[in-house]
Amino acid sequence: MTSMKNSKCKLCGTELVFITKKTYExxxxxxxxxxKSISKEKDGIFSLCPQCDSYALGAxxxxxxxxxxxxGIKNRIENLHSSDEHKxxxxxxxxxDIVFCGTAAGxxxxxxxxxxxxxxxxxxxxxxQVGLTKEEIMPENYAELLEYNIGFTDINKSxxxxxxxxxxxxxxxxxxxxxxxxxxxxxILAFTSKEAAKMFFQSKNLQYGLQTLEIxxxxxxxxxxxxxxxxxxxxxxxxxxxxxxx
Ligand SMILES: [Zn+2]
Numbered sequence: 001m002t003s004m005k006n007s008k009c010k011l012c013g014t015e016l017v018f019i020t021k022k023t024y025e026x027x028x029x030x031x032x033x034x035x036k037s038i039s040k041e042k043d044g045i046f047s048l049c050p051q052c053d054s055y056a057l058g059a060x061x062x063x064x065x066x067x068x069x070x071x072g073i074k075n076r077i078e079n080l081h082s083s084d085e086h087k088x089x090x091x092x093x094x095x096x097d098i099v100f101c102g103t104a105a106g107x108x109x110x111x112x113x114x115x116x117x118x119x120x121x122x123x124x125x126x127x128x129q130v131g132l133t134k135e136e137i138m139p140e141n142y143a144e145l146l147e148y149n150i151g152f153t154d155i156n157k158s159x160x161x162x163x164x165x166x167x168x169x170x171x172x173x174x175x176x177x178x179x180x181x182x183x184x185x186x187x188i189l190a191f192t193s194k195e196a197a198k199m200f201f202q203s204k205n206l207q208y209g210l211q212t213l214e215i216x217x218x219x220x221x222x223x224x225x226x227x228x229x230x231x232x233x234x235x236x237x238x239x240x241x242x243x244x245x246x
Contacts, residue, residue, distance in 0.1 A: 007070075009037055009049035016047040017067045017080075018179075019057075022171045027056055027065055045175060050080055066172040072180045074157060074172055088113060090153045091142070096186040097149040097246040098132075101177065103169070103196045104156040114139040115152050116192075120228025123192065126236060130243045149246075153180060155199050169199025181215045189218050190242055193225035194233070208238045210245070221245070 007016050016037075019027075021044045027033065033056035037049035050057060050067070057077040058064030064077035072090075088105040102116075109117040116123035117139035128136045137144050142152065155169050155177055177200060181189055191197040197206050201213075211220040221242055224234050 007047065009052055011037060012049060012051050014049050014051040015070065017050050017057075017069050017075075018045050018047050018175075019065060019067050020044060020171045020175045021046070023065050023067070027058070031056065031058070031061075045179075050077055066170065068172060068176050068179075072176045072183070074176055088115065088154070088157075090157065090180070091115075091146065091151045092153060092180060092184045093146070093151065094184055095149065096151045096184065098188045098190050098242070099151045099153060099181070099184070099186040100190050100192050101152075101196055101200075102154045102192045103199060104154050109139070112140060115142045116226070118227065121226055122228075122234075123226040126226050126239050129236065130239045132239075132243050132246075151184070151186065153177065155196055174200060174202075178215055181218050185217050187217075187219065188221050188242070188245060189215065190221040190223055192223055193227065193230065194222060195225070197222040208235070209241060219245070 008014065009016060016039075021041060024038075024041075024046050033053070035048065035053055035056055037052040038056075039047040048056070054077055057067060059077045066074060066076060068074045088110055092099065100115075105115070106118050106121075108119070109115055124133075124136050124139060127133045132150065133145070133148055145151070155173050157173075157176075191200065194206055194208070198204055201211075206222060208222050208224055211222065213220055223238050223242060224230070226234065
């Protein structure tokens, strides 16, 4: 994934974007374009210019193909320059111990621009109970977790209510998550529910706790959800074990 830095088109100087191999194959199959700027495949990803290859990216279709930029932000050609796409921003930087990853921001979280803000969600209480934080942090003060070397992302960072042909956790979402994790290399990527982990692993047979698979130097961990709706699956043991790992 080293090729995925901030590179510019050799023809026009526009910043390149990325698509997955699956998307590439779909484009070839559906509109058979003659690409002008596409790179060779590397780790299942192609880069290309959104200006020179706007037709290939679906600029003339009702909805273009899923692509992402060098910040790992998912988009489509028709929205490439609109800025209101991501209500709840990632909180990522180098050297983090844990990055928590959920499915997508819930309505309450997106509205209030804070992570795990639903009133029945015990995420913040659990962090304190297992010792990951010294006190219970209010959801709107989520950025205080950086002081504990903890960050946030979600599998699907796209705006909610996008058209239905984009599945939650499609191959582009997964490629973006891998890209971010390789870029920031936290010690642990901790999924905050089995649902989130299922999307990433594309598997239903998953156990809570530490996983055998790693992304680069990052260990993967699955926590039981702290959402009120998932209370019967909750077991604080896995959250304590996560704290023991850092
Ligand atoms: Zn170009």
